[in-house]
Amino acid sequence: GDSVTQMEGPVTLSEEAFLTINCTYTATGYPSLFWYVQYPGEGLQLLLKATKADDKGSNKGFEATYRKETTSFHLEKGSVQVSDSAVYFCALTWMNRDDKIIFGKGTRLHILP
Amino acid sequence: GAVVSQHPSWVICKSGTSVKIECRSLDFQATTMFWYRQFPKQSLMLMATSNEGSKATYEQGVEKDKFLINHASLTLSTLTVTSAHPEDSSFYICSARAGGGTGELFFGEGSRLTVL
Numbered sequence: 001g002d003s004v005t006q007m008e009g010p011v012t013l014s015e016e017a018f019l020t021i022n023c024t025y026t027a028t029g030y031p032s033l034f035w036y037v038q039y040p041g042e043g044l045q046l047l048l049k050a051t052k053a054d055d056k057g058s059n060k061g062f063e064a065t066y067r068k069e070t071t072s073f074h075l076e077k078g079s080v081q082v083s084d085s086a087v088y089f090c091a092l093t094w095m096n097r098d099d100k101i102i103f104g105k106g107t108r109l110h111i112l113p
Numbered sequence: 114g115a116v117v118s119q120h121p122s123w124v125i126c127k128s129g130t131s132v133k134i135e136c137r138s139l140d141f142q143a144t145t146m147f148w149y150r151q152f153p154k155q156s157l158m159l160m161a162t163s164n165e166g167s168k169a170t171y172e173q174g175v176e177k178d179k180f181l182i183n184h185a186s187l188t189l190s191t192l193t194v195t196s197a198h199p200e201d202s203s204f205y206i207c208s209a210r211a212g213g214g215t216g217e218l219f220f221g222e223g224s225r226l227t228v229l
Contacts, residue, residue: 042222042223043119043206043220043221043222043223044157044206044223046217046219049217089156093218100147100162101147101208103157104156105156106156
């Protein structure tokens with residue numbers, strides 16, 4: 001079945017370090033891919049998205065490129081901040097039909113000052 | 114952008130009581146809403162798909178008599194946790210899709226339930 005796999009956390013980095021959180025997917029058709037972020041005690045927020053192959057989503061210094069050949073959507077940021085500490089969820093859904101969203105298990109990120 | 118609102122944000126109840134959580138799409142109509150549960154430090158688990166005017170579709174392993182879902186209108190879905198127990202304590206999140214069912218998915222702020 002359709003699924004999303006992301007690297008397990010927690011991931012602990014020092015401030016200004018480079019971040020990569022890996023995400024790969026298995027899906028039929030042509031899904032759209034998302035990264036959501038959940039700050040402590042809060043709900044989910046959309047961080048970025050890409051709706052077709054080779055699209056790059058970006059927001060707040062984070063980037064992810066939709067790679068159909070490797071079925072991946074890795075999240076990257078060049079220089080993380082303490083305020084980036086949160087749980088990050090990779091997800092997929094289909095924009096051409098009303099269907100549920102499938103999440104990865106989430107990766108907890110800790111940034112040390 | 115579109116807004117999905119949940120109420121209450123926090124609720125504490127005694128074991129054995131029932132708790133209702135509302136999910137509203139404030140500026141769009143949602144024929145379908147989704148309810149998720151999140152255990153501490155774990156991922157989101159889809160509980161059910163709420164369909165306006167019809168019965169909800171529950172995921173495997175979710176007790177439909179325990180978690181009652183009603184989607185009475187195009188802007189409101191409710192989740193009622195019946196006879197709550199401490200193990201039901203969790204963070205419950207709803208989502209709805211804008212754009213007539215094919216648009217972007219928006220999430221509520223979440224409702225944290227603590228059962229004493």
